[in-house]
Amino acid sequence: MDFSHKKTFELAGREFPRVTWYTNPGMRKTYICLMFVVLTSATNGYDGSMVNGLQTLEAWQDYFGHPSGSLLGLFSCIMSVGSLCAIPFVPYVADILGRRAGVFIGCVIMILGVVLQTISVNFRMFVAARFFLGFGVAIAHGSSPLLITELVHTQHRAIFTTIYNTTWYFGSIVAAWLTFGTNNIAGNWSWRAPSLVQAFPSILQLCFIWFVPESPRFHISKGRHEKALQVLADCHANGDVNDEVVQLEMQEIRDTLKMEQEFEGNAWTELWRTKGNRHRLIILITAGFFSQWSGNGLVSYYINIVLTQIGIKDSVTQQLINGILQIVNFIVALTMCFFVDKIGRRKLFLTSTAGMLASFIVWTICSARQSMTGDSHAATAVIVMIFLYYVFYNLAWSGLLVGYTVEILPYNIRAKGLTVMFLCVDLSLFFNQYVNPIALDAIQWKYYIVYCVWLAVELVVVWFFYIETRNTPLEEIVKHFDGEGAVLGGGAATEKGRKLANEMGIEDEMVENAPKTLPPATKQALILTYLRTSGTAHSLKELEKVLPSVASINGMQVKEYMQALSDEGQIRVEKIGSGNWYWSFLSEERRAREEVIVQLGKEREKLRSGVEMLREKLRVVEMGRGKDEEGGGQGRAELLLAYESGKEEVEVLRRELDGYKDGDPEEVVRKRVEVEGLKLKAARWTDNVYCLEEYLRKVTGGDREVVENVRRTYYGDDYVEGEGLREWS
Numbered sequence: 130m131d132f133s134h135k136k137t138f139e140l141a142g143r144e145f146p147r148v149t150w151y152t153n154p155g156m157r158k159t160y161i162c163l164m165f166v167v168l169t170s171a172t173n174g175y176d177g178s179m180v181n182g183l184q185t186l187e188a189w190q191d192y193f194g195h196p197s198g199s200l201l202g203l204f205s206c207i208m209s210v211g212s213l214c215a216i217p218f219v220p221y222v223a224d225i226l227g228r229r230a231g232v233f234i235g236c237v238i239m240i241l242g243v244v245l246q247t248i249s250v251n252f253r254m255f256v257a258a259r260f261f262l263g264f265g266v267a268i269a270h271g272s273s274p275l276l277i278t279e280l281v282h283t284q285h286r287a288i289f290t291t292i293y294n295t296t297w298y299f300g301s302i303v304a305a306w307l308t309f310g311t312n313n314i315a316g317n318w319s320w321r322a323p324s325l326v327q328a329f330p331s332i333l334q335l336c337f338i339w340f341v342p343e344s345p346r347f348h349i350s351k352g353r354h355e356k357a358l359q360v361l362a363d364c365h366a367n368g369d370v371n372d373e374v375v376q377l378e379m380q381e382i383r384d385t386l387k388m389e390q391e392f393e394g395n396a397w398t399e400l401w402r403t404k405g406n407r408h409r410l411i412i413l414i415t416a417g418f419f420s421q422w423s424g425n426g427l428v429s430y431y432i433n434i435v436l437t438q439i440g441i442k443d444s445v446t447q448q449l450i451n452g453i454l455q456i457v458n459f460i461v462a463l464t465m466c467f468f469v470d471k472i473g474r475r476k477l478f479l480t481s482t483a484g485m486l487a488s489f490i491v492w493t494i495c496s497a498r499q500s501m502t503g504d505s506h507a508a509t510a511v512i513v514m515i516f517l518y519y520v521f522y523n524l525a526w527s528g529l530l531v532g533y534t535v536e537i538l539p540y541n542i543r544a545k546g547l548t549v550m551f552l553c554v555d556l557s558l559f560f561n562q563y564v565n566p567i568a569l570d571a572i573q574w575k576y577y578i579v580y581c582v583w584l585a586v587e588l589v590v591v592w593f594f595y596i597e598t599r600n601t602p603l604e605e606i607v608k609h610f611d612g613e614g615a616v617l618g619g620g621a622a623t624e625k626g627r628k629l630a631n632e633m634g635i636e637d638e639m640v641e642n643a644p645k646t647l648p649p650a651t652k653q654a655l656i657l658t659y660l661r662t663s664g665t666a667h668s669l670k671e672l673e674k675v676l677p678s679v680a681s682i683n684g685m686q687v688k689e690y691m692q693a694l695s696d697e698g699q700i701r702v703e704k705i706g707s708g709n710w711y712w713s714f715l716s717e718e719r720r721a722r723e724e725v726i727v728q729l730g731k732e733r734e735k736l737r738s739g740v741e742m743l744r745e746k747l748r749v750v751e752m753g754r755g756k757d758e759e760g761g762g763q764g765r766a767e768l769l770l771a772y773e774s775g776k777e778e779v780e781v782l783r784r785e786l787d788g789y790k791d792g793d794p795e796e797v798v799r800k801r802v803e804v805e806g807l808k809l810k811a812a813r814w815t816d817n818v819y820c821l822e823e824y825l826r827k828v829t830g831g832d833r834e835v836v837e838n839v840r841r842t843y844y845g846d847d848y849v850e851g852e853g854l855r856e857w858s
Contacts, residue, residue, distance in 0.1 A: 138284040140602050141377040141620030142684040144674045147284055155367040158340075159280065160289070165337040166232060167293045168330035169273040170531075172239060173266055174297030175304040175330070176259075179323050180205055181432055181451055182308025185444040189320040193252040200252075201566055207256050209558040211263025212270075216552050219271035220544035224395065228276035228344045235269025236331040236338075243328035247321050262327075267555070269334075271548055274531045279344035282365050283378075283602045290535060291466040291528030298459035298527070300330065305452040312448065345379075346540050349386050357382070377620055378602075384618025385604045386540055388629045393616060395541040400549065405610035409537050411594050413546055417553025419482075419587045420530045424489050424580035425522055426561035427569070428454070428515060434569050435515075439499045439508040450512065457516060462523040474533050475597045477525040482591050484521030486584040488514050493581055496574035530554075536598060539607055539616070620683055652680040656690055657699055657713060666712040666821060705828060714818055743782045750775040 137144040150156045183189045184201075196204055222231045242261030249255035274293055281289045304323060311319045342364065348357035358370055358379050366372035393399060401407050427435055432454075436447050469477065492514035499507035530550075538546040568576040598606050607615035613624040622630065659679045660667070667675075672691065673684040682690060691711055694700045700713040822836065829835045841848050 139600060139674075140283060140374060141381055142673060143377070143620065143677050145374055148282065150282070150285060153367050155363045156282065156365065159342070159364045160285075162337050162340045163277055163280065163289065165333050166273050166277060166341060167289075167296045168300075168334055169232065169235070169266070169269045170294050171296040171300030171303075172327065172330045173270070173300065175300030175327050176208060176262065176266075177297075178301035178304035178451070178455060179308060179327065182305060182323065182448060183320050184433055185448055186308065186312055186320050187444075188315075188317055192317055192320070193255065196252060197566075204252075204256055204259070205566070206559045206561075208259045208263035208266070209555045211260040211265075212267035212555040213263075213552070213559065214260075215264040215267035216548055216555070219268055219551070220548045222268055223272045223275055223544040224350075227347050228272045228279070229338055229341060231272025232269050232276065232334060232338050235265045235267070235272065236334045238265030238268065239331045240328050240335075241265070243325065243331070246327070247325045263555075265331075267551065269331075270551060271544065274535045274547060275543060276341070276344055278535050278603065279346045280342065280360075280364055286536065286603060287469040287532060287599065288466050290532035291469050292463065293528075294531040295459065295462035295466060295523075295528045298455055298462055302452070302455040302459055305448065305455050309445075309448040309452055312444070346382055346386065349383055350390070350540065354379075354383060381602070381604050381617075381619025381621065384622070384630060385616065385626070387633065388616045388618055388626065389539060389541040391633060392629060393541055395545065397545060399542050400546060403611065405607070405615070406542070408594065408610055409546065410549070411590075412537060413534055413550040414553050415587075415590050415594070416530055416534050417550040418557045419590075420526050421554055421557035421561055422580075423482075423485055423522065423526065423584060423587065424518070424577070425526075426558070426565055427577075427580075428519070434566065436512075438569070438573055439496060439511050440503070440505070441508065441512075454516060454519065458519050458523055458527070461520050462527040465524055466528050469529065469532065470599045473597050473599045474525075474529060475595055477529065478533075478591045478595050479588070481521050481523075481525035482584065482588045484524070485518055486581070486588060488518040488521060489577065489584055490581050492518060493574065493577040496577060500574050533595075533598070536603060536606055537610065539604075620677075652682055653690060653694060653699075655680040657694060660700060660711065660713040664714065666710040668708055668710055670708070672711065712821070714821075739782075743779075746775075746782065747779065750779070 136147060138147055139145075148156070150160055219231075222234060226234075239262055242258050242263075242265060245258035245261060246255060249258060274290060277293055278286060278290050303326070307323050307326060308320075311322050313319075314322065342360045345357035345360040345364075348354070348360065358375070361375045361378055362368050362370040362372060365378070366375045369375065389395075399406060400410050432451050433444075433447050436442075436450065441447060441450070465477070492511055495507045495510040495514060498504055499511065531547075534550045535543065535547055565576075596609055598609055601609070602621075604617060604619070605621050607617050608621075608623065611623075615623045615625065616629065617623045617626040618630055656676060656679065659676070669688060669691070673687045676687050676690070677683055680690070691700070691702070694713075695702045695711075700711055702709050702711050704710075822840070825836050825839055
């Protein structure tokens with residue numbers, strides 16, 4: 130799943146190396162189990178294709194009395210009615226009972242609906258069973274995307290959430306080819322068998338949902354912080370709760386949710402209370418309607434009518450076209466999942482909608498020509514346009530319908546916002562499934578003109594309201610809608626987030642959780658080493674991303690540390706263009722070391738003088754002792770006092786000598802060897818200085834005078850007029 134062109138992912142304003150999911154046991158297990166959670170959408174796709182397929186089966190038509198018109202519309206739309214009836218319960222199941230509970234409850238209800246549908250003895254029972262199917266799908270549909278979005282690693286979120294809705298086609302393919310095959314079965318099992326198989330995805334989900342952990346964000350919202358941390362560690366770092374990414378994720382989620390609960394709440398009114406939320410609401414409503422009101426509902430549920438109107442009436446041919454179309458749809462939709470972060474959401478939405486508009490216009494023209502003239506070539510062109518239309522549709526609207534709408538919502542309104550989007554989907558499906566067959570029967574190809582006009586409206590709305598969110602961690606997407614007024618905590622906290630954190634005392638908690646193992650002086654040394662070994666100049670923005678992992682500081686501290694190093698004269702800073710650039714080369718370190726050597730030389734001379742003084746004093750004491758012995762004991766008391774005084778003075782001098790042990794001649798020789806080695810390193814890094822000179826020439830447009838002035842200013846004593854940097858031997 131590592132298809133992005135970037136070699137790093139961003140979290141809390143910092144860059145981290147990308148991870149490979151299948152080499153991480155914890156992540157691999159979670160993702161495999163989540164693959165069964167995405168089957169919720171497959172159940173929906175299976176139903177749409179099965180409805181198409183059943184209508185082509187003579188056994189089904191005979192058993193239920195050849196339903197048509199409004200009765201056929203009720204048969205198709207009743208599942209949407211069931212979903213509409215479930216809407217009031219969906220967000221509360223997800224927010225109160227949990228994301229996993231929502232999936233479980235929805236699957237149980239769907240299995241009940243499948244059983245009733247399979248054993249139906251009349252059309253009313255069949256329709257009632259489909260009502261339960263819609264009810265269960267809505268509850269599972271309202272929880273599955275939330276669980277996936279909130280569990281997967283930030284690097285893989287875009288791929289996984291877009292794959293979720295593309296499994297609609299997987300279910301559709303299975304149903305299309307299954308009904309194609311059961312068409313050869315004599316009797317009612319030709320339609321009962323496809324109906325029974327519809328329970329299979331829900332049965333798989335019931336088996337595997339127990340191996341999927343609950344959303345860590347749900348745990349945090351309920352105050353279970355330790356459990357949330359363990360889930361993040363198991364899913365993203367193979368169980369390591371001290372992993373840096375896990376700690377940053379935990380801090381960002383915990384602080385953001387705490388501020389949302391304190392200052393915003395999760396009432397329905399939050400959906401339109403702020404300007405940013407109103408923008409989100411426009412996207413949610415339009416995405417829900419556009420995903421079904423773009424003309425795709427004509428083929429998804431009534432392909433037999435569309436094909437019949439252009440002269441293709443053979444049921445086998447109709448099923449074959451439908452089956453191939455679903456395979457093409459699935460391939461295109463699944464492929465695009467891996468390019469969402471690389472290309473971007475906005476570009477995909479615009480390309481998709483514009484392509485649908487163009488292909489639908491041609492589709493309408495060809496349908497009109499075939500209807501008026503009976504031209505078989507026009508009918509073939511309609512089939513080609515149907516395939517082309519769906520290629521464009523699947524560039525964005527298939528996968529991003531859920532992937533985009535779920536990620537733009539903050540946690541406190543995520544379940545309710547997603548419910549609003551699905552409500553719009555169900556309303557549009559109800560309209561499509563009830564009105565489309567009536568309109569197609571009444572005005573035939575002229576009905577396509579309505580969708581041409583509507584697609585033009587969609588393109589305008591997408592252009593003005595659908596913004597880019599690629600390569601952004603889930604909590605940090607709020608910045609795209611709310612700017613610095615967004616409620617966001619953690620390492621990437623906004624200005625408003627920091628103020629709210631101060632009011633709630635969260636900032637103290639951040640400081641307490643920050644690394645304390647390194648003192649400020651050590652962090653400065655690490656920064657200085659990084660600058661000197663990199664051998665180039667850095668912008669502040671670049672350093673804010675790199676230095677946190679180098680020196681265990683957060684992004685907001687970088688400027689403070691750089692200013693301190695600049696004040697101490699250890700680094701150089703220059704304003705180039707619109708921002709400051711920082712650097713420190715080994716030549717500057719060499720100059721500092723030479724100053725240390727000079728100082729060591731002075732200390733050595735002082736040490737030698739001290740040693741000579743000590744030796745002289747010891748000699749005097751020894752001579753005094755010898756005279757005392759020769760004197761036969763005369764003045765012994767005075768000499769003993771002098772001896773004790775001399776011992777004390779010797780001890781003092783020895784301690785003083787210990788203070789100069791670092792300046793021992795042998796130590797000085799060792800330091801001289803070390804300095805020689807550093808000189809060799811400095812010479813090796815001189816090339817970096819020349820690289821910077823080339824950069825300056827590019828910045829100044831090759832202005833020689835400006836470059837020479839800069840060289841004079843910063844090379845100092847190392848500058849040789851007309852030559853540049855002094856060559857050291």
